[in-house]
Amino acid sequence: AAAAAEGKPSFAFTEVEFGVDETHHVAAGYDADILIRWGDPVLADAPAFDPMKQSAAAQGKQFGYNNDFVGFAPLPLGSNTPDHGLLCVNHEYTDEEVMFPGLNGEQQKAKFAAMTKDLADIEIAAHGGSVIEIRKVAGKWTYDPKSSMNRRITGETECIITGPAAGHALMKTSYDPTGTKVRGMLNNCAGGMTPWGTWLSAEENFNGYFWHPDEKAKGDRYGVPGRWYNWGAYHDRFDVTKEPNEANRFGWIVEIDPYDPTSTPRKRTALGRFKHEACSVAITKDNSVVAYSGDDERFDYVYKFVSAKKYVAGDRAHNMTLLDEGTLYVGKFNTDGSLEWLPLVHGQGKLTAENGFRDQAELLIKARLAGDAVGATKMDRPEDIEVNPKTNAVYVMLTNNSRRKADQLDAANPRAENLWGQVVEMLPPDGDHTATKFTWNILVKGGNPQLAEVGAMFHADTSKNGWFSCPDNCAVDNQGRLWITTDQGEGWAKASGKADGVYAMETAGPLRGKSMMFYRVPVGAEMCGPCFAPDDQTLFVAVQHPATDGTDLYKPFGKLSTFEEPATRWPDFKPGMPPRPSVVAITKKGGGVIGS
Ligand code: FEO
Ligand code: CA
Numbered sequence: 001a002a003a004a005a006e007g008k009p010s011f012a013f014t015e016v017e018f019g020v021d022e023t024h025h026v027a028a029g030y031d032a033d034i035l036i037r038w039g040d041p042v043l044a045d046a047p048a049f050d051p052m053k054q055s056a057a058a059q060g061k062q063f064g065y066n067n068d069f070v071g072f073a074p075l076p077l078g079s080n081t082p083d084h085g086l087l088c089v090n091h092e093y094t095d096e097e098v099m100f101p102g103l104n105g106e107q108q109k110a111k112f113a114a115m116t117k118d119l120a121d122i123e124i125a126a127h128g129g130s131v132i133e134i135r136k137v138a139g140k141w142t143y144d145p146k147s148s149m150n151r152r153i154t155g156e157t158e159c160i161i162t163g164p165a166a167g168h169a170l171m172k173t174s175y176d177p178t179g180t181k182v183r184g185m186l187n188n189c190a191g192g193m194t195p196w197g198t199w200l201s202a203e204e205n206f207n208g209y210f211w212h213p214d215e216k217a218k219g220d221r222y223g224v225p226g227r228w229y230n231w232g233a234y235h236d237r238f239d240v241t242k243e244p245n246e247a248n249r250f251g252w253i254v255e256i257d258p259y260d261p262t263s264t265p266r267k268r269t270a271l272g273r274f275k276h277e278a279c280s281v282a283i284t285k286d287n288s289v290v291a292y293s294g295d296d297e298r299f300d301y302v303y304k305f306v307s308a309k310k311y312v313a314g315d316r317a318h319n320m321t322l323l324d325e326g327t328l329y330v331g332k333f334n335t336d337g338s339l340e341w342l343p344l345v346h347g348q349g350k351l352t353a354e355n356g357f358r359d360q361a362e363l364l365i366k367a368r369l370a371g372d373a374v375g376a377t378k379m380d381r382p383e384d385i386e387v388n389p390k391t392n393a394v395y396v397m398l399t400n401n402s403r404r405k406a407d408q409l410d411a412a413n414p415r416a417e418n419l420w421g422q423v424v425e426m427l428p429p430d431g432d433h434t435a436t437k438f439t440w441n442i443l444v445k446g447g448n449p450q451l452a453e454v455g456a457m458f459h460a461d462t463s464k465n466g467w468f469s470c471p472d473n474c475a476v477d478n479q480g481r482l483w484i485t486t487d488q489g490e491g492w493a494k495a496s497g498k499a500d501g502v503y504a505m506e507t508a509g510p511l512r513g514k515s516m517m518f519y520r521v522p523v524g525a526e527m528c529g530p531c532f533a534p535d536d537q538t539l540f541v542a543v544q545h546p547a548t549d550g551t552d553l554y555k556p557f558g559k560l561s562t563f564e565e566p567a568t569r570w571p572d573f574k575p576g577m578p579p580r581p582s583v584v585a586i587t588k589k590g591g592g593v594i595g596s
């Protein structure tokens with residue numbers, strides 16, 4: 001950061017050439033090694049992966065599907081060990097058409113017609129998260145498939161509901177008349193690690209799991225029932241006509257202690273219920289804990305939570321209660337560059353029983369409606385948020401919003417039919433994350449800077465490889481450098497015409513807004529992770545859903561992937577072996593800091 005202020009580049013590497021092909025690519029001089037793949041054993045008694053004979057029992061002991069968030073918990077707890085730790089990985093969702101033989105993924109109806117209870121149960125077991133013990137020996141990472149620290153959390157693992165909404169009438173079901181426990185976590189997208197060594201795993205598009213027998217059933221403010229999966233045809237809890245409250249028990253931040261494989265995950269309701277993309281924690285000078293989280297939906301909001309109690313260094317049991325009590329705020333981004341944090345507190349302003357919020361618990365369960373009531377700024381799909389601990393700047397990835405019309409523009413969301421996204425920087429006064437007034441500005445606007453009609457904004461030195469569209473996840477390394485990953489989805493050809501990847505982003509000094517491509521994914525994949533080891537000598541990334549998004553636009557393949565014929569068989573490239581979402585460990589040949 002000091003170098004950047006003088007105009008020196010923060011990064012030194014040769015960019016990856018943009019493009020799309022069947023494999024992944026990293027900058028010259030680096031190794032990108034597969035650490036673990038979908039189906040690899042996580043628990044000591046896991047059977048070997050056989051995609052033709054998969055079962056829910058096997059999947060529940062093997063690495064799940066669609067690795068997303070990656071967090072590194074050093075071993076031992078409390079240390080800063082760079083070469084031994086627990087890797088915490090979310091498994092966001094499943095792609096039946098490339099997981100199972102014989103399914104046609106092109107149409108929901110055809111897919112559902114071919115689904116069975118056995119396949120649905122495999123999917124449920126492929127969700128959740130994994131913890132694996134990993135170690136770097138002679139410069140190379142391996143995981144220990146026999147470690148007793150390893151853990152699988154699935155869509156069936158019992159979680160505890162804590163905070164203001166625990167026990168509320170809207171949280172009670174026939175399985176759980178107390179409203180305090182729920183089976184599973186679902187659609188865990190990104191997340192965060194806390195300074196006290198826990199893993200925050202963010203439940204995102206939970207609406208898609210809830211089923212209604214009538215395919216025309218209208219969705220609520222959260223899109224429930226979404227009917228993306230037909231689990232409700234086999235399990236009553238996912239059928240909203242049978243268990244209307246079950247959907248209220250998803251859409252939370254889940255706190256997990258990775259150091260205790262027997263610990264129960266806790267859904268922290270004080271942080272509100274929405275499509276949490278991620279959760280990023282800062283500790284302020286007065287030891288308040290502030291947690292930022294975005295709601296990934298077109299026209300939804302950016303939130304922050306401020307703890308009521310203070311962080312106490314060394315008192316882990318106490319710190320593990322901090323996310324249960326505090327104030328949730330929602331962001332209002334004003335044209336003059338000010339950012340107001342509006343408290344979502346029952347009884348204040350419009351947040352009353354007359355307006356549909358009987359108490360604070362109901363307000364938190366319906367956080368989106370509370371955000372509507374107070375007039376928060378409707379954003380272009382808030383994805384990951386990260387705090388830069390060196391500068392206290394907070395980065396918000398706004399991925400895109402194809403539905404924004406020309407008469408719906410505002411300063412923070414300035415483009416209509418925004419296919420490309422933007423990165424917003426939020427600046428707390430004097431680094432005080434608890435403040436209710438910040439300032440904000442735009443760091444970059446995605447898209448091709450050569451096309452005037454796109455209205456992109458990058459530093460002029462950004463190369464043809466370095467600009468991007470659709471920022472999604474991000475990480476700040478231990479030197480305060482920002483790294484951004486992209487997810488263009490099925491629209492990749494229009495958004496940029498190149499595969500997703502990892503970009504190194506200058507944030508300060510004369511080069512602010514310069515971006516460089518460091519890594520790119522195989523066709524149809526999305527770039528998740530990213531996570532640095534404590535010495536910045538390893539970058540872990542998660543390659544999610546290879547061979548799925550927009551493979552019909554990939555020449556000469558020209559069609560949607562199936563299990564039998566995927567656009568790529570990355571990373572194994574073995575006949576009959578489907579593509580496998582995998583975590584990749586990137587290291588510099590001969591050692592050294594990534595990007596230096
Ligand atoms: Fe799971 Fe918003 O990406
Ligand atoms: Ca994503």
Ligand code: CA
Binds near residue numbers: 190473
């Ligand atoms: Ca992140």
Ligand code: CA
Binds near residue numbers: 383
């Ligand atoms: Ca995304």
